[in-house]
Amino acid sequence: MLDLRPVGYVIGLLVLALGVTMLLPLALEIHDARGAWPPFLEGAIFTMMCGGMMALACANGVHDKLSLQQTFMITTGVWVALPFFGAIPFALGATEARAVDAFFEAMSGLTTTGATVFSGLDDLPRGLLLWRGIMQWLGGVGIIVFAMVFLPELRVGGMQIFRAEGFETMGKILPRATEIARQISVIYVAITAACFFSYLAVGMGWFDALVHAFTTVATGGFSNYDASFAAFSGGAEYIATAFMILSALPFVRYVQILNGSAEPLLQDTQVRSFLLLIAALVVITAAILSTLSAHPWEQAFREALFNITSITSGTGYASVDYMQWGTFLIAMFFFIGLIGGCAGSTTCSIKIFRYQLLFGAVRTELKRIHSPHGVFANKYEGRTVTPDIMNSVMSFFVFFIVTLGIFSVALGITGLDFVTSVSGASAALANIGPGLGEIIGPAGNYAALNDAAKWLLALAMLIGRLELMAVFVLFTAQFWRG
Amino acid sequence: MLDLRPVGYVIGLLVLALGVTMLLPLALEIHDARGAWPPFLEGAIFTMMCGGMMALACANGVHDKLSLQQTFMITTGVWVALPFFGAIPFALGATEARAVDAFFEAMSGLTTTGATVFSGLDDLPRGLLLWRGIMQWLGGVGIIVFAMVFLPELRVGGMQIFRAEGFETMGKILPRATEIARQISVIYVAITAACFFSYLAVGMGWFDALVHAFTTVATGGFSNYDASFAAFSGGAEYIATAFMILSALPFVRYVQILNGSAEPLLQDTQVRSFLLLIAALVVITAAILSTLSAHPWEQAFREALFNITSITSGTGYASVDYMQWGTFLIAMFFFIGLIGGCAGSTTCSIKIFRYQLLFGAVRTELKRIHSPHGVFANKYEGRTVTPDIMNSVMSFFVFFIVTLGIFSVALGITGLDFVTSVSGASAALANIGPGLGEIIGPAGNYAALNDAAKWLLALAMLIGRLELMAVFVLFTAQFWRG
Numbered sequence: 003m004l005d006l007r008p009v010g011y012v013i014g015l016l017v018l019a020l021g022v023t024m025l026l027p028l029a030l031e032i033h034d035a036r037g038a039w040p041p042f043l044e045g046a047i048f049t050m051m052c053g054g055m056m057a058l059a060c061a062n063g064v065h066d067k068l069s070l071q072q073t074f075m076i077t078t079g080v081w082v083a084l085p086f087f088g089a090i091p092f093a094l095g096a097t098e099a100r101a102v103d104a105f106f107e108a109m110s111g112l113t114t115t116g117a118t119v120f121s122g123l124d125d126l127p128r129g130l131l132l133w134r135g136i137m138q139w140l141g142g143v144g145i146i147v148f149a150m151v152f153l154p155e156l157r158v159g160g161m162q163i164f165r166a167e168g169f170e171t172m173g174k175i176l177p178r179a180t181e182i183a184r185q186i187s188v189i190y191v192a193i194t195a196a197c198f199f200s201y202l203a204v205g206m207g208w209f210d211a212l213v214h215a216f217t218t219v220a221t222g223g224f225s226n227y228d229a230s231f232a233a234f235s236g237g238a239e240y241i242a243t244a245f246m247i248l249s250a251l252p253f254v255r256y257v258q259i260l261n262g263s264a265e266p267l268l269q270d271t272q273v274r275s276f277l278l279l280i281a282a283l284v285v286i287t288a289a290i291l292s293t294l295s296a297h298p299w300e301q302a303f304r305e306a307l308f309n310i311t312s313i314t315s316g317t318g319y320a321s322v323d324y325m326q327w328g329t330f331l332i333a334m335f336f337f338i339g340l341i342g343g344c345a346g347s348t349t350c351s352i353k354i355f356r357y358q359l360l361f362g363a364v365r366t367e368l369k370r371i372h373s374p375h376g377v378f379a380n381k382y383e384g385r386t387v388t389p390d391i392m393n394s395v396m397s398f399f400v401f402f403i404v405t406l407g408i409f410s411v412a413l414g415i416t417g418l419d420f421v422t423s424v425s426g427a428s429a430a431l432a433n434i435g436p437g438l439g440e441i442i443g444p445a446g447n448y449a450a451l452n453d454a455a456k457w458l459l460a461l462a463m464l465i466g467r468l469e470l471m472a473v474f475v476l477f478t479a480q481f482w483r484g
Numbered sequence: 485m486l487d488l489r490p491v492g493y494v495i496g497l498l499v500l501a502l503g504v505t506m507l508l509p510l511a512l513e514i515h516d517a518r519g520a521w522p523p524f525l526e527g528a529i530f531t532m533m534c535g536g537m538m539a540l541a542c543a544n545g546v547h548d549k550l551s552l553q554q555t556f557m558i559t560t561g562v563w564v565a566l567p568f569f570g571a572i573p574f575a576l577g578a579t580e581a582r583a584v585d586a587f588f589e590a591m592s593g594l595t596t597t598g599a600t601v602f603s604g605l606d607d608l609p610r611g612l613l614l615w616r617g618i619m620q621w622l623g624g625v626g627i628i629v630f631a632m633v634f635l636p637e638l639r640v641g642g643m644q645i646f647r648a649e650g651f652e653t654m655g656k657i658l659p660r661a662t663e664i665a666r667q668i669s670v671i672y673v674a675i676t677a678a679c680f681f682s683y684l685a686v687g688m689g690w691f692d693a694l695v696h697a698f699t700t701v702a703t704g705g706f707s708n709y710d711a712s713f714a715a716f717s718g719g720a721e722y723i724a725t726a727f728m729i730l731s732a733l734p735f736v737r738y739v740q741i742l743n744g745s746a747e748p749l750l751q752d753t754q755v756r757s758f759l760l761l762i763a764a765l766v767v768i769t770a771a772i773l774s775t776l777s778a779h780p781w782e783q784a785f786r787e788a789l790f791n792i793t794s795i796t797s798g799t800g801y802a803s804v805d806y807m808q809w810g811t812f813l814i815a816m817f818f819f820i821g822l823i824g825g826c827a828g829s830t831t832c833s834i835k836i837f838r839y840q841l842l843f844g845a846v847r848t849e850l851k852r853i854h855s856p857h858g859v860f861a862n863k864y865e866g867r868t869v870t871p872d873i874m875n876s877v878m879s880f881f882v883f884f885i886v887t888l889g890i891f892s893v894a895l896g897i898t899g900l901d902f903v904t905s906v907s908g909a910s911a912a913l914a915n916i917g918p919g920l921g922e923i924i925g926p927a928g929n930y931a932a933l934n935d936a937a938k939w940l941l942a943l944a945m946l947i948g949r950l951e952l953m954a955v956f957v958l959f960t961a962q963f964w965r966g
């Protein structure tokens with residue numbers, strides 16, 4: 003018999019914590035004295051009450067152990083429950099958002115997608131802007147913990163390749179989660195602080211620096227301005243690029259640095275491939291930009307560097323409307339959005355390590371075509387890639403592409419054009435943010451879409467953020483049989 | 485040391501045979517007396533001479549045995565050499581095509597893609613129209629033999645799952661190819677004849693019936709009219725649908741019927757899945773069409789049936805401009821183009837059996853997530869799916885998607901817009917024919933594209949037709965070492 007109390011307990015505690023963080027925008031609004039504080043007070047009280055009552059009601063059922071079922075329900079449950087409460091300030095506040103818009107924005111925040119339904123950001127009360135930043139920041143750290151603790155144990159999407167040796171039982175998952183969460187949080191706060199001070203150093207105001215530090219480190223991409231990063235100077239673009247890259251690397255390597263060893267980071271093939279990829283794409287794009295337009299060399303390089311890094315890391319800031327860059331770059335922007343960063347970072351999408359494993363399999367395949375009777379072992383970072391792991395990675399890739407197709411067609415049903423459907427599905431599923439075309443491209447936003455499309459996109463964000471399988475497994479009969 | 489003589493011998497013989505078939509349009513043009521016969525005479529003589537000399541020059545090096553290397557070089561060599569000669573009538577004839585256009589059209593024919601660079605088809609000499617039909621028809625039977633004989637032995641793209649038991653050596657590949665080619669040819673001719681007489685029965689003229697029978701059975705899609713199947717009555721659409729479906733089924737099942745057993749066809753899960761898929765898509769599309777437009781029920785059903793079957797089987801006929809059907813159906817048309825028909829048919833794309841194997845792997849994966857220590861055997865049609873086979877299928881899928889991405893970006897570089905790039909890459913790689921949008925969509929053609937794009941698309945057709953790996957393997961260093 004499935005005991006839902008541990009699920010309710012964890013979700014309740016996290017809802018309670020979300021309510022507590024609403025006190026920050028509340029404090030800011032009281033300070034700003036624009037009269038925009040009541041929604042945050044109401045939201046904080048309601049959220050804390052709901053979360054607290056839920057946790058209390060379930061507290062008597064909590065052990066140290068979680069079953070597989072309970073673990074899966076917690077992960078999906080958290081990312082469904084939090085956006086409902088996170089949406090409250092948008093519904094009650096100056097944005098006066100309808101339910102669908104408020105939920106879309108909160109889901110986009112907590113999944114670090116960064117797609118927005120609001121325009122006129124520049125004039126919003128600062129509390130709402132801060133709240134958007136906070137949600138992305140919390141979502142970012144949440145997903146790292148999820149990826150480092152839960153996914154390897156749940157053997158989802160090939161993440162079991164990152165499984166720590168000698169940790170075979172699910173029994174200790176909560177204490178382990180707490181310990182990892184503590185270490186990661188220290189690093190996450192430190193990187194955010196470094197990003198904040200760097201933004202200050204290049205001339206950003208403290209509020210912009212804070213919110214953009216939140217959304218940079220989360221590779222989230224919410225900005226305080228409709229113009230996104232076009233609102234800032236060139237220096238801020240370089241800073242943002244550096245921190246988007248840092249945030250796309252595996253956080254476990256930072257834990258190791260904290261424990262005194264930088265070696266693993268320097269030898270990580272994921273990291274090397276990711277950096278090489280960015281470098282190659284930037285060189286190509288900068289060359290094309292400086293050829294096609296009258297851009298000075300530095301501008302071409304900077305625009306290429308910033309926007310390529312923004313899309314590859316799935317952050318989704320834009321410093322220019324790259325829909326104007328010509329067709330080559332647009333098709334490229336679509337496909338690099340399907341790459342993503344490293345495992346155990348705040349990035350989403352298919353991710354570098356899966357491509358490495360998949361290309362490893364293709365190499366093996368080409369070898370076997372030459373030598374039908376040869377035996378070829380697939381290795382990754384010194385570990386043997388078992389057929390189980392390849393099966394996981396492959397299932398993830400297939401499901402990602404098929405899910406992308408299904409969401410594209412479903413968005414088409416709601417009436418979106420082809421480019422908006424396909425790029426929107428990709429931008430949501432890979433948690434990038436902006437899509438392609440005039441409506442949802444870098445110069446647009448998601449406000450004009452119909453409600454059905456917005457619900458679908460919010461669902462795609464959730465599924466993509468939780469690496470697909472962790473959500474789909476809830477829809478199998480076997481799961482409920484136990 | 486690689487002996488190229490057997491490669492040259494087989495290619496030479498096939499070029500010679502292509503030259504002989506040029507006598508058919510020659511005879512037709514002489515009969516029509518429009519003065520359009522000289523290109524076919526010149527083409528036939530030149531092609532037969534080149535092919536014959538090549539075969540003769542290499543004849544002394546021919547044994548019963550082919551090495552793996554030689555087999556791969558033959559397959560790619562055939563589909564590169566034949567289009568060069570097949571292009572001659574387009575270059576010398578009434579179309580006065582430049583090299584790139586003539587080669588594009590011939591490659592599109594021999595790969596059964598059906599993308600055309602010619603408009604004003606209705607007024608072309610009938611010899612040229614017949615030649616287009618013949619090339620598709622030959623390409624169709626060629627690919628079935630290739631898929632049934634070579635691919636399983638070469639273990640490409642998971643086709644080894646269809647490997648006949650007790651046939652372990654490459655040694656007997658040529659005699660076996662000859663025997664299978666004979667049986668397949670009988671069936672292919674019979675189905676083509678049935679299609680021809682059926683078209684006659686619904687009122688098509690004999691010439692249209694012949695050429696469209698050729699291009700239907702090849703799931704090729706060349707038509708004698710710019711309007712494609714919109715030139716014909718409803719009856720012809722039903723006939724075409726029936727034969728497109730027949731041609732998308734595994735031809736090995738027809739061989740078995742010829743040998744007295746219809747059972748295997750009826751129990752083939754590929755066939756069931758393919759038919760179910762078509763049925764489901766047609767119902768959805770017809771429902772939407774009759775809701776959105778004022779179409780009478782029969783028209784909605786017929787248009788849905790014909791056009792869905794045409795794209796799913798990769799034929800590429802159009803009876804209406806489905807770009808006008810609304811956005812839902814357009815995104816759907818893009819994604820169903822990535823499905824394809826059954827293995828060992830004239831269809832291309834990823835194909836039903838690979839999706840079955842991939843979804844089987846996803847099911848296994850979901851089971852393993854529930855029961856981390858369970859052991860799950862993957863079965864397909866009663867055969868065990870080994871990790872080797874899954875690795876092949878997965879490599880194929882990954883390479884298909886990545887190749888699609890690379891061609892899309894490359895087409896973008898040449899200046900095509902996003903929709904034309906992505907849908908054109910897909911239409912070429914999956915050998916469908918028409919893409920999406922106004923330029924290369926069902927109401928357009930490929931004439932207006934730049935030359936670089938045309939060469940790229942011709943290359944994509946070749947790579948897609950030969951199931952990717954069979955071409956890519958030529959570009960590995962190991963292949964040339966031994």
Ligand SMILES: [K+]
Binds near residue numbers: 318
């Ligand atoms: K993002």
Ligand SMILES: [K+]
Binds near residue numbers: 917
């Ligand atoms: K075709």
